[in-house]
Amino acid sequence: MVKFYSSKDTYSYPFPAVTLAYFLRYPNPYSTHVLSTDTISRYFDPETQRLTTVRLHLKRSKLPSAVVKLLPRSLLGASASGESQTYILEKSVVDINEGWMDSECQNLEFTGVLSVIERQVFRRPVPHVSDEAKLFQGMEGAARRHGFLNFGGSGAGAKVGVDLNGETTDVESSVTLHSHVGETWRKKRQAAQEGTFSSSDEEQPQKMGFLRSWGTATLQRNIEKIGLTRTLRSQPNAREGMKVVLERMREGGLVGVLEGMRKDREAILQGHDLFKKNGGPHAKDD
Amino acid sequence: MSASLAPECNEVKERYDNCFLKWYSEKFLRGAATTDECEPLFKQYEKCLSKVLKERGIDKMVKEAREDNRENDAEHMRPKR
Numbered sequence: 429m430v431k432f433y434s435s436k437d438t439y440s441y442p443f444p445a446v447t448l449a450y451f452l453r454y455p456n457p458y459s460t461h462v463l464s465t466d467t468i469s470r471y472f473d474p475e476t477q478r479l480t481t482v483r484l485h486l487k488r489s490k491l492p493s494a495v496v497k498l499l500p501r502s503l504l505g506a507s508a509s510g511e512s513q514t515y516i517l518e519k520s521v522v523d524i525n526e527g528w529m530d531s532e533c534q535n536l537e538f539t540g541v542l543s544v545i546e547r548q549v550f551r552r553p554v555p556h557v558s559d560e561a562k563l564f565q566g567m568e569g570a571a572r573r574h575g576f577l578n579f580g581g582s583g584a585g586a587k588v589g590v591d592l593n594g595e596t597t598d599v600e601s602s603v604t605l606h607s608h609v610g611e612t613w614r615k616k617r618q619a620a621q622e623g624t625f626s627s628s629d630e631e632q633p634q635k636m637g638f639l640r641s642w643g644t645a646t647l648q649r650n651i652e653k654i655g656l657t658r659t660l661r662s663q664p665n666a667r668e669g670m671k672v673v674l675e676r677m678r679e680g681g682l683v684g685v686l687e688g689m690r691k692d693r694e695a696i697l698q699g700h701d702l703f704k705k706n707g708g709p710h711a712k713d714d
Numbered sequence: 715m716s717a718s719l720a721p722e723c724n725e726v727k728e729r730y731d732n733c734f735l736k737w738y739s740e741k742f743l744r745g746a747a748t749t750d751e752c753e754p755l756f757k758q759y760e761k762c763l764s765k766v767l768k769e770r771g772i773d774k775m776v777k778e779a780r781e782d783n784r785e786n787d788a789e790h791m792r793p794k795r
Contacts, residue, residue: 444743451738454716465716466727466763468776470734472742472750479742484767484776486719515772517779524745536775682735689715 431652433659434602437667441674442595443552447522447529449673450550452685454485455692458669460699461488463513478523485516485533514538527552540611542655545604550597601663605655610644720766723759730755 439446454462462485469482520531529550535543676688718727733752741747750756767773 444739448735448739448743452735463717464719466718466720466723467730467734467756467759468763468767470750470756472747474748477742477745477747479738482780484719484772515775517776522742524743534779536772536779539779682739686715693715693717 431605431656432602433605433656433663434600435663437599437601439597439599439670439674440594441597441678443527443529443550443597444524445674445677446550446597446599446670447524448682449670449677449685450520450529450531450548451481452689453670453673455689455696456669456672457692457695458665458672460692460696462486463488463696476523477525478521481518481520481522483518483520485518487514487516540608542651543604543606543608544655544659545606547602547604549600551599553596553598603656603659603663605652605659607648607651607655609648609651718763720763723762723766726755726759726762730759 441449453459454465464486466484467481468484469480471480472478473480515536516533517536518531518533520529522529529548531548531550533546672688673685676684680687715728715731718724730752733755737747737751741751764773767776
């Protein structure tokens with residue numbers, strides 16, 4: 429069983445600005461649970477003008493606590509012993525000529541319990557105009573794109589940084605949740621029935637007592653349901669976070685975004701001190 | 715800028731990130747990029763980070779996830795247009 433969420437949205441910012449905001453989306457005031465972001469590989473193909481990036485985010489909070497409650501600790505592995513952090517792998521490809529960005533995020537740990545794959549596709553909208561007008565608009569668009577960002581150069585637009593011109597970017601988001609809980613046990617049981625010698629049967633029963641009473645399918649369904657609930661809750665925050673970054677870009681260009689990030693990072697560090705002092709989580713989960 | 719998961723890599727990460735942002739917005743987004751100009755800085759950053767990824771066993775998790783995804787990537791990582 430697989431749970432699926434999808435939505436469509438339009439940002440009132442041009443495509444290049446949205447791709448830049450995507451790379452700069454952490455930290456933002458809606459993502460105080462994101463502790464770090466590292467680029468682990470990057471490849472630029474000059475022929476296709478495509479940029480492929482792989483990044484690793486470290487986020488506070490792993491599985492929803494409701495899922496943790498459903499599962500025996502033995503299944504969660506050693507890192508569940510109080511460590512509430514999880515790694516998220518993000519891969520993205522930007523094609524600036526064709527005007528699209530495709531990104532995919534997935535959790536690296538506990539994928540057997542719940543695998544969450546979030547995909548976002550950003551697109552420069554295709555204008556519905558005649559061929560002649562399209563040619564003209566294409567040239568105009570290219571000129572616009574060439575001037576859209578400014579790095580503190582001279583001129584009136586230097587401070588604004590981003591030229592908006594009413595351009596928009598479409599985004600399609602989808603989240604796939606899939607629980608594989610119990611599947612490895614089933615495989616083991618099958619192997620045992622087929623006559624393969626197995627001594628693991630004796631190791632298993634205590635751990636899965638209540639899981640068995642529930643049944644694998646029910647357990648998977650429940651875990652996926654909890655995951656979906658959390659997705660529905662976190663998606664608006666993710667969108668708001670992007671909008672904050674885009675707004676900062678509109679107000680103060682790249683410098684404005686970096687300044688905002690610096691403040692958010694400070695706030696996160698302060699929040700951590702609070703977390704330690706009070707011994708409880710106060711930040712939003714997602 | 716976002717923090718690195720390894721505090722000792724923050725400095726070299728910031729140098730790379732700054733280089734990348736400049737290259738990305740001034741060259742790449744304008745379709746004027748010919749090479750990845752920040753590659754030397756990335757190498758330094760990667761050298762610092764890969765040590766930490768190895769120590770924490772993250773490199774293996776990443777490798778496994780990327781291998782699992784290779785087939786999916788071939789199918790999904792292209793536009794639907």
